[in-house]
Amino acid sequence: MMPVxxxxxxxxxxxxxxxxxxxASGKTGIYDVVTHSGSVIGRIGWYPxxxxxxxxxxxxxxxxxxxxxxxxxxxxxxxxx
Numbered sequence: 351m352m353p354v355x356x357x358x359x360x361x362x363x364x365x366x367x368x369x370x371x372x373x374a375s376g377k378t379g380i381y382d383v384v385t386h387s388g389s390v391i392g393r394i395g396w397y398p399x400x401x402x403x404x405x406x407x408x409x410x411x412x413x414x415x416x417x418x419x420x421x422x423x424x425x426x427x428x429x430x431x
Contacts, residue, residue: 360427362420367394378403379428383421392421394428403428 357369364385371380378396383405385391391411397404403425407413413421 360420360424362417362424364417365391365420367424381428383407394421394425 356371358366359369359381360367366384366386368382368384369379370382372378373380373396381394382390383392383394390408392405392407394403394405396402405421405425
């Protein structure tokens with residue numbers, strides 16, 4: 351079953367970041383990184399050990415420095431919420 355994307359939190363040159371749900375506690379969000387053609391290339395979620403949102407890239411995905419900079423901006427925004 352495909353997750354339901356409920357909110358777009360960022361639109362970038364090659365991908366968007368879409369909220370797909372919340373953690374079990376409901377305190378933090380879970381987000382897919384989706385190319386404009388619809389492929390999921392990563393997931394952003396809360397990492398409690400570091401007390402911040404982190405990217406878990408999809409196996410076999412490739413990231414340019416520009417895409418990584420966009421992800422870094424998105425993570426900064428999510429961590430300020």
